[in-house]
Amino acid sequence: MSLWLFYFFLVLMVVQLGYLLTLSVSIFRLKTPKSDMYQPVSVIIAARNEAHNLPNLLAKLSEQEHPQFEVIVVNDRSFDNTKEVLAKAEALYDFLKVITICEKPANWNGKKYALKKAVEAAKYDTLLFTDADCLPKSKKWVTEITAGLSEQKQVVIGFSPYAEKPGFLNKFIRFETLFTALNYLGFAAINKPYMGVGRNIVINKTIYDIGFLNKISDLTGGDDDLMVQKVANRQNTCVIISPDSQTISEPKLTCPEFFKQKIRHLGVGKYYRQKDKTVLGFFSFSYVVGWATFILLCFSQIWIFTLVIFGIRSLSFYVIFSQLGRKLKAGVPFWALPALDFCYPCYYLLIGLRALSPKGIEWKQESSFLKKH
Numbered sequence: 336m337s338l339w340l341f342y343f344f345l346v347l348m349v350v351q352l353g354y355l356l357t358l359s360v361s362i363f364r365l366k367t368p369k370s371d372m373y374q375p376v377s378v379i380i381a382a383r384n385e386a387h388n389l390p391n392l393l394a395k396l397s398e399q400e401h402p403q404f405e406v407i408v409v410n411d412r413s414f415d416n417t418k419e420v421l422a423k424a425e426a427l428y429d430f431l432k433v434i435t436i437c438e439k440p441a442n443w444n445g446k447k448y449a450l451k452k453a454v455e456a457a458k459y460d461t462l463l464f465t466d467a468d469c470l471p472k473s474k475k476w477v478t479e480i481t482a483g484l485s486e487q488k489q490v491v492i493g494f495s496p497y498a499e500k501p502g503f504l505n506k507f508i509r510f511e512t513l514f515t516a517l518n519y520l521g522f523a524a525i526n527k528p529y530m531g532v533g534r535n536i537v538i539n540k541t542i543y544d545i546g547f548l549n550k551i552s553d554l555t556g557g558d559d560d561l562m563v564q565k566v567a568n569r570q571n572t573c574v575i576i577s578p579d580s581q582t583i584s585e586p587k588l589t590c591p592e593f594f595k596q597k598i599r600h601l602g603v604g605k606y607y608r609q610k611d612k613t614v615l616g617f618f619s620f621s622y623v624v625g626w627a628t629f630i631l632l633c634f635s636q637i638w639i640f641t642l643v644i645f646g647i648r649s650l651s652f653y654v655i656f657s658q659l660g661r662k663l664k665a666g667v668p669f670w671a672l673p674a675l676d677f678c679y680p681c682y683y684l685l686i687g688l689r690a691l692s693p694k695g696i697e698w699k700q701e702s703s704f705l706k707k708h
Contacts, residue, residue, distance in 0.1 A: 337635040344632055344641065347625040348648045354618050358521025359655045363662060365524055367577040368483040375403040376477050377457035377540075378465065381449035383411040385467035386420045388585075393424050393431065395470050401477035405458055408467075409434045409449035432456065443552040450558055451548055460540040464559070469495060469534050469582040479580035481537055483573040489542055490563065490572040492523045493535035496665035497586035503674075508586045508593060510667050510675040511682070513660060518615065519560075520576060526569035529611040530560035535582045542566045557603035564608060578664045597686050619687075623680040652676065 378396065382389060389408070396406050408424075410417050410433060421433045434456060439448045454462060461481055473479070480493050494516055497508050519530045536559060547565045551557050587593040604612065625648075632641040653672040660666020667675065 337632065337637055340628060340635075341632060341637055341641065344625065344628040345644060347621045347628065348644055350621045351618070351625060352648060352651055354621075355517070355652060355655050357525070358517050359659055361521050361524035362517070362574075362576070362659065365520075365574055365576060367479070367575060367580070368573070370482045370484075373402050373478065374461045374481050374484055375459040376401060376405075376461045376463050376481055377453075377459045378404060378406045378463045378477065379450065379453040379457065380406065380408045380465060380467050381411055381446045381453065382408050382413065382417060382467040383445060383449075384413045384415045384417060386413070386415045386417045388467045389417065389420050389424065392467060392470060393428060396430070397428055398474050399471065399477045400474045401481075403459075404463075404477050405430050405432055407432045407434065407453045407456060409436060409453045411436050411445045411449040412439065440552075444555055444558075447548055447552050447554075447558050451545055454540065454543055454545060457540055462538050462540050462543060464533050464536050464538070465495075465582055466534050466584065469584045472581045472583055473579040475579040476582065479577055480535065480575055482580075483575050484537065484539070488571060488573045489539035490528070490531075490567045491537035492520065492528060492531040492563070492567075492572060492574045493537070493580055493582075494520060494576045494663055494665075495532055495534035495582045495584055496663065497584050500586060500588075503671075504588075504590060504593065505586055506667050506671050507675055507678060507682070509665065510656075510672075511597075511679070513656065513663070513665060513667065514679070516663065517659060520574055523567075523572055523574045526572075528563060528567040528569070528572040529607065529615075531563045531567075533559035534584055535580075536563070538562065538566060542571070551606070554603055554606070556599045557606065560600075561603055561606055564606075564611070576663055581664075594686060601686055619683060623684060626677070626680045649673065649676065 380392070393406070406428070408421060408431065410421055418435065425431050425433055434452050436449060436452065439445055461484060463477060463480065471477075480491055483491050497505075497512055499505065499509065519532075522529055544562070544565050547562065548558065551561055587596055607615075629641060629645050632638060635641070653669060653676075656672060657666060657669050
């Protein structure tokens with residue numbers, strides 16, 4: 336029995352290494368496109384109770400060196416002082432257009448309805464999506480992230496890391512973000528795009544499918560990854576990951592906040608294309624079961640061989656992640672990788688099972704007043 340389990344374990348390790356090497360090499364080979372033609376851009380932000388984030392974001396956007404862009408902020412039924420913040424900002428910034436939503440249709444998720452209104456109001460065809468709690472990493476963000484656009488390329492998949500903070504939770508959040516990026520950037524780089532993150536993504540207005548947004552209007556998530564599934568393909572999609580093309584986001588500070596965020600994100604995974612679910616699911620299976628099998632084999636008579644094989648796998652894994660972090664300028668300490676690697680399958684099982692039924696998980700919490708009325 337131990338020998339057959341060892342062979343099974345060996346297959347899982349080979350699958351993991353092959354998967355990681357294929358995707359990481361595709362990312363390492365990416366080059367930043369250069370273009371002398373500037374696209375006029377509509378930057379789109381759905382905001383709900385973001386009074387504390389919007390001043391910094393709008394100030395950063397005012398520093399962008401892109402020659403022609405507008406910023407559309409949709410105030411989605413905020414009950415803080417977002418309205419007042421945006422009113423002051425409109426007087427300061429000529430590029431700012433504010434849309435206020437006081438009430439949404441009953442069958443629409445708040446963020447999706449906000450995005451629908453923004454896309455309909457956009458003056459330019461190039462739609463650049465980000466979130467209110469993000470900040471551009473440079474003054475060239477709008478120019479850099481849209482540099483790959485052409486008549487053929489109408490979708491740009493970008494990268495948005497989380498800010499570095501003290502503590503193990505922050506290291507795990509940045510590790511998980513890097514792991515997720517390995518998947519969606521890697522597959523997009525080999526012409527198999529399946530998702531992007533709404534914190535930094537570009538979609539041409541001519542292919543942005545508002546009708547599809549309507550079909551998924553009742554889902555809590557999916558405005559970014561499911562839209563990419565709908566409109567992106569091997570011919571019209573490119574990947575841009577240069578530091579100047581990135582936005583950076585503030586991470587969650589507590590485990591419950593982080594888990595809630597990830598449950599919302601993973602909850603739409605069941606709506607992915609079957610082939611994408613199969614590939615991603617098989618790798619996740621190999622990861623979780625690989626760790627479980629390793630632990631079991633450590634108590635067998637072939638524990639030495641098990642340690643050698645797992646050691647090769649782990650060292651390769653950590654080198655790949657370290658290099659990927661350097662490439663994306665978003666690494667985690669090498670010494671922390673073994674602990675993060677061990678925690679990841681436990682996290683994935685916990686969040687994955689909860690995400691099967693994401694009921695009660697909202698984009699932004701309703702106020703007690705709104706819930707009663």
